[in-house]
Amino acid sequence: MASGIRLSKLRKTFGSTEVIKGVDLTIEPGEFVVLVGPSGCGKSTLLNLIAGLETVTSGEVRIGEALVNDTPPRDRDIAMVFQSYALYPTKTVHENITFGMQTRRIPHEAQQAALKEFSKLLQIDHLLARKPGQLSGGQRQRVAMGRALVRKPEVFLFDEPLSNLDAKLRISMRTEIKKLHQRLGKTVVYVTHDQIEAMTLASRIAVMDNGHIRQFGPPGEIYEHPVDLFVAGFMGSPPMNMLPGRLRRRDGSLVFEPHGAEAELHFPLPSEISDRLDAREGAELVLGMRPEAIFAAGTELPGPNRFVFEKTVEVVEPTGPDTMIVFSIGETELIARVRPEDAREAGTRFRFEVDLSKAKIFDAKSGQSL
Amino acid sequence: MRQRSIGGIVRPKGWHNVLMRGSLFLVLGLFCLYYLFPLIVMASTSLKSLAEIREGTLLSLPRAITFEAWGKAWDSACVGVRCDGLKPFMWNSVAMAVPAVLLSTTLGAINGYALTKWRFPGADWIFAMILFGAFIPFQVILLPMARTLGQLGLAGTVTGLILVHTVYGLAFTTLFFRNFFVGVSDGILQAAKVDGAGFFRIFFQIVLPMSIPAIVVTVIWQFTQIWNDFLFGVAFTIGDSNPVTVALNNVVNTSTGVKEYNVDMAAAIIAALPTMLVYVVAGAWFVRGLSAGAVKG
Structure with missing residues (x-):
């Protein structure tokens, strides 16, 4: 049975800078948790605290039931895969993989059996006699995974393991990591700055910013119900459109009036949102709309809470399956995701349709979702 | 090329x-x-x-x-009153240089490793102090060192000379290894720690095999310094325990009427040969070490 991890009131300071500012996180056994956030948000430090490669300033780190604050990495029953792979350059692949078992004095036969099992699984069994310098990036990545896997620890820690690979390899390794997790069922904590990696791999995502966890939840929830502007802006590519404006009452119902827009451009809010905002008339708000919630008028089945408006196409960016159309409302640039056949050239007028039932409203000052 | x-x-x-x-x-x-x-x-x-x-x-x-x-x-050349040639003094030099090079290189490697990879409070300060040792001129330490050797009962012995060269060489060897280890990725150390290895296992099994270029540079440097040293040799040894540099000086200065230039020249070349040998042998390793290190781990 895999072990869970519990962090409580965890803090870490380097000199006078506080990097982790009181993190509480409970990871269930067997879960795949991804820590995601911009560089410098403290996600790697948090991982190092779990690994025992950094000392805890205050708070608790528990793996399974044990308090491990003062336990060195080797006694924590963890394995770690590093961004730089960190293979031992003077050792062969074979020695790299078995080093951890050697230091633990695991019997030779057991070492060989584990080596055989995992080198086959990772398809590196033909590379065992080589040195890391003679391997390609993808092969090194596999060796690093093998080194972590052979010891069969309860917890795996991944520190941006795919960021040094080229785009194609990254996607296939991503799938393999997910398969491995499903097969082994161990607890995984995975750090990345790539939100797509986070979405595809995680059973739950922790979005970090500036030493805090902003939101912790399943990928769908993070994507559909971001708690604040930071999470909304970080997850999703292209990012969510953020339109600043004001709440107004028109003909008895609440509408969202973007700053700097023409008078007729005001977004009627669906009742489930406006009910919550009744008392906030005139407040400064931000309307968040995912690019896929804005499309060419009339190309989707009709539904409630649609709003059609016309704007000039500024830039067209085909991606293959979809085409991104950039346009502006007031000072703000927005991106719509349309089908390639619906796209028009830059400079032409275009009728957009927005599905407001998927829109989010945020407080402009606090950034909180309303 | x-x-x-x-x-x-x-x-x-x-x-x-x-x-x-x-x-x-x-x-x-x-x-x-x-x-x-x-x-x-x-x-x-x-x-x-x-x-x-x-x-x-x-x-x-x-x-x-x-x-x-x-x-x-x-x-058979006369060194002072003894006419056995340079042979016995060559062995003095070997007996001095080999242990002193090994000791100072090993200790320098451990110092550099601890100062860069197992950071502790005050590590930079300690490194600055060690580095300061590299700037102290030889002459300054002659008298205090002579006194120390006397107290230790090592005055006038090859062992005493080994101690002097090891201590004096530490500043340089630490500097060389520290600068080399700064460039070794911390990730490798972290991986080794997670793999369950401790201070010395990481040092001997992971770090030391990676540092062959640094070892070769340090050995060449230390061997040349220690073998060629004259001042410590002449100050801290007497007669039979002289290293070859001091003996060479005595060969040239011991004259029996005729100046034997050919013997002087041959003696000078003999005294210089070991350092040349180290350059040739270690130099080949040096190049090999460099090109091995060029492949990224």
């Missing part, structure tokens, strides 16, 4: 460039000759007989090559 590494260079063509290249090589050749000249004179003089030296000039090549002077310099 190997054919492969110069084959790909695109060079400008034309008589002008040929002329420039020609003059470049001419100048380089002249410098080369200038530097080699003393060695050529020494080697050729050492192969002449005394009669030939008296008749010919300094620059003339030996007519009849004889190794008599070499033999004499090795085991």
Whole structure:
């Protein structure tokens, strides 16, 4: 049975800078948790605290039931895969993989059996006699995974393991990591700055910013119900459109009036949102709309809470399956995701349709979702 | 340089460039000759007989090559009152240089490793203090060191000299290894810690095999320094425990009427040979170490 991890009131300071500012996180056994956030948000430090490669300033780190604050990495029953792979350059692949078992004095036969099992699984069994310098990036990545896997620890820690690979390899390794997790069922904590990696791999995502966890939840929830502007802006590519404006009452119902827009451009809010905002008339708000919630008028089945408006196409960016159309409302640039056949050239007028039932409203000052 | 590494260079063509290249090589050749000249004179003089030296000039090549002077310099030239040649003093030097090089290199490697990879409060400060040792002139420590050796009962012994060279070399060896280990990725150390290895296991099994270039540089540097040292040798040893540099000085200064230039020259070359040997042997390793390190882990 895999072990869970519990962090409580965890803090870490380097000199006078506080990097982790009181993190509480409970990871269930067997879960795949991804820590995601911009560089410098403290996600790697948090991982190092779990690994025992950094000392805890205050708070608790528990793996399974044990308090491990003062336990060195080797006694924590963890394995770690590093961004730089960190293979031992003077050792062969074979020695790299078995080093951890050697230091633990695991019997030779057991070492060989584990080596055989995992080198086959990772398809590196033909590379065992080589040195890391003679391997390609993808092969090194596999060796690093093998080194972590052979010891069969309860917890795996991944520190941006795919960021040094080229785009194609990254996607296939991503799938393999997910398969491995499903097969082994161990607890995984995975750090990345790539939100797509986070979405595809995680059973739950922790979005970090500036030493805090902003939101912790399943990928769908993070994507559909971001708690604040930071999470909304970080997850999703292209990012969510953020339109600043004001709440107004028109003909008895609440509408969202973007700053700097023409008078007729005001977004009627669906009742489930406006009910919550009744008392906030005139407040400064931000309307968040995912690019896929804005499309060419009339190309989707009709539904409630649609709003059609016309704007000039500024830039067209085909991606293959979809085409991104950039346009502006007031000072703000927005991106719509349309089908390639619906796209028009830059400079032409275009009728957009927005599905407001998927829109989010945020407080402009606090950034909180309303 | 190997054919492969110069084959790909695109060079400008034309008589002008040929002329420039020609003059470049001419100048380089002249410098080369200038530097080699003393060695050529020494080697050729050492192969002449005394009669030939008296008749010919300094620059003339030996007519009849004889190794008599070499033999004499090795085991029968008079050093002071003792006439056994340089042989016993060579062994003194070996017995001093080998342990001193090994000790100072090993300790320097451990120092550099601890200072960069197992950071502790005050590590930078301690490194600055060690580095300061590299700037202390030899002369300053002569008297305090003589007193220390006397207290330890090591005055006038080869063991004492080993201690002096090890301590004095630590500043340099620590500097070399510290600068090398700064470039070794911390990730490898972290991986090894997660893999369950401790301070010395990581040092001997992971870090040391990676640092062959640094080891070679340090060994060359330390061996040259210690072997060629004259001041510590003359100050802290007496008579039979002299290293070869001091003995060489005594060979040249011990005259029995006739100045035996051929013996002096042969003795000087013999005293210098081990350092040249270290350059040649370790130099090959050095290049190999560099190219092995060039492949990224």
